[in-house]
Amino acid sequence: MKKYAVMAQEIIDRIGGAGNVQQFTNCMTRLRISVKDHSLIDEEALKQVDGVLGVVDDETYQIILGPGVVNKVAEQFGELLQQTAEFSADKGEAPATGNSGAGNSSVGKNDDIKAALKKKNNTPFKNFLRKIGSIFIPLIPALVGAGIINGIAGLMNNLITSGNEAAWLLTLQPILGVIGSAFFGYLTIFAGINAAKEFGGTPSLGGAVAAIIVAPAVAKITYTYPFFGEISLNAGQGGIIGAILAAGLVTVVERFIRKRVPASIDIIVTPTLSLLLVGLLTVFFLMPVTGIISQGIGTVTTWLLAHGGPLSGFVLASLFLPLVMFGLHQALIPIHAELINQVGYTALLPILAMAGAGQVGSAIAIYIKLKHNAKLRNLIKGALPVGFLGIGEPLIYGVSLPLGRPFITACLGGGFGGALLGLFAMSERFIGSVAIGPSGLVLIPLMKGPMDFGMTVLVYLAGLLISYTAGFLLTYFFGFTKQMLVEHNK
Numbered sequence: 001m002k003k004y005a006v007m008a009q010e011i012i013d014r015i016g017g018a019g020n021v022q023q024f025t026n027c028m029t030r031l032r033i034s035v036k037d038h039s040l041i042d043e044e045a046l047k048q049v050d051g052v053l054g055v056v057d058d059e060t061y062q063i064i065l066g067p068g069v070v071n072k073v074a075e076q077f078g079e080l081l082q083q084t085a086e087f088s089a090d091k092g093e094a095p096a097t098g099n100s101g102a103g104n105s106s107v108g109k110n111d112d113i114k115a116a117l118k119k120k121n122n123t124p125f126k127n128f129l130r131k132i133g134s135i136f137i138p139l140i141p142a143l144v145g146a147g148i149i150n151g152i153a154g155l156m157n158n159l160i161t162s163g164n165e166a167a168w169l170l171t172l173q174p175i176l177g178v179i180g181s182a183f184f185g186y187l188t189i190f191a192g193i194n195a196a197k198e199f200g201g202t203p204s205l206g207g208a209v210a211a212i213i214v215a216p217a218v219a220k221i222t223y224t225y226p227f228f229g230e231i232s233l234n235a236g237q238g239g240i241i242g243a244i245l246a247a248g249l250v251t252v253v254e255r256f257i258r259k260r261v262p263a264s265i266d267i268i269v270t271p272t273l274s275l276l277l278v279g280l281l282t283v284f285f286l287m288p289v290t291g292i293i294s295q296g297i298g299t300v301t302t303w304l305l306a307h308g309g310p311l312s313g314f315v316l317a318s319l320f321l322p323l324v325m326f327g328l329h330q331a332l333i334p335i336h337a338e339l340i341n342q343v344g345y346t347a348l349l350p351i352l353a354m355a356g357a358g359q360v361g362s363a364i365a366i367y368i369k370l371k372h373n374a375k376l377r378n379l380i381k382g383a384l385p386v387g388f389l390g391i392g393e394p395l396i397y398g399v400s401l402p403l404g405r406p407f408i409t410a411c412l413g414g415g416f417g418g419a420l421l422g423l424f425a426m427s428e429r430f431i432g433s434v435a436i437g438p439s440g441l442v443l444i445p446l447m448k449g450p451m452d453f454g455m456t457v458l459v460y461l462a463g464l465l466i467s468y469t470a471g472f473l474l475t476y477f478f479g480f481t482k483q484m485l486v487e488h489n490k
């Protein structure tokens with residue numbers, strides 16, 4: 001753990017000290033930090049920390065560390081912050097903010113551009129999308145773990161179906177099936193808990209109203225609406241979207257009631273009335289309406305992939321990284337979650353994963369073309385291995401995007417792999433993933449679709465290979481002007 005403690009300390013030093021940290025969390029690949037003063041961050045020094053793959057300066061400052069590493073660094077990061085807070089408390093003073101030479105890096109043209117981009121991205125719509133992303137980011141480790149176990153249970157079930165009735169197999173398969181599927185069965189509740197937390201409400205109330213949606217007893221509820229006739233509910237109707245809306249609504253109601261209830265009876269009255277009122281609204285309004293919306297999302301997405309075929313696949317894969325740049329990709333997260341909830345997998349994610357493969361092919365072409373740019377070539381050598389594993393940020397922000405044209409050719413290269421998966425989707429042979437988060441080669445254990453596992457993986461690998469190749473060829477032949485080669489090849 002000493003290695004990760006050193007990394008955590010170096011990160012703290014370069015972001016302005018422990019006193020500059022408001023709060024932090026981590027997703028599958030990134031340490032996400034809310035800082036008090038962005039000007040105290042020494043970004044260039046931070047990028048030089050051994051193990052840091054890149055940074056993204058967004059609403060929360062994101063340090064890309066990669067899968068596995070980020071969890072260990074985050075643990076040490078939290079311990080160091082706690083030690084600093086305890087030390088400062090003992091001395092009776094606030095934690096020192098510090099400034100690791102960040103002042104020099106916070107002035108100039110680059111910082112003006114960053115400030116302008118932040119202002120442009122600070123819109124209600126984009127802030128809402130960030131909240132949607134924050135609801136699901138903490139769930140990704142469980143989604144991945146449960147998804148892989150579910151896949152193993154499915155393979156074991158195939159062995160049993162094909163005639164292998166070994167005692168250990170018959171015993172272990174249902175156990176793994178429960179371990180793998182339990183989380184997905186209650187994913188709606190987890191989404192409700194996180195949504196209430198993100199919207200500033202009580203997480204348990206968000207989980208409570210979301211639990212109504214998946215409760216088996218709702219199947220016994222039938223009522224009649226004027227003009228619409230009889231309505232019968234089903235467990236899970238409304239899904240993830242219904243849970244998020246119900247959690248948001250219970251947050252609003254909870255705040256409204258709390259302001260008007262005496263403190264002496266708040267603990268009794270506020271949660272009871274909030275749950276009752278929003279529970280009734282969920283049963284009589286949200287579940288029927290969001291049930292139609294959720295079903296429509298699944299139907300429309302499947303229809304587009306099945307009828308748009310190669311064109312849909314090409315467009316989706318080509319445009320995905322520009323969406324990521326503008327933070328709009330978070331709008332796709334509920335769609336992924338809803339598809340997983342409805343059919344057991346999302347056919348969108350593998351197509352979008354082709355975008356990262358295009359970046360890998362492009363980076364290899366850049367490495368060959370810029371023979372004399374030692375700094376960029378060293379960066380590519382360090383970033384390529386994790387690029388193959390689906391972590392494309394170092395290649396995007398450190399290599400192709402700063403160069404301009406290679407970023408475009410890389411995006412187009414990814415589109416060709418997406419076109420192949422779209423071609424298979426036309427005959428409803430979807431290539432799907434049972435969880436969100438990973439991409440690249442790491443996505444393989446999570447593969448699922450109407451075809452058998454082996455064929456599904458084979459088609460996905462063929463898509464990756466096509467994207468690698470197309471990204472390489474497009475960048476090699478069209479990614480550089482003569483002037484660019486002269487400018488960057490030194």
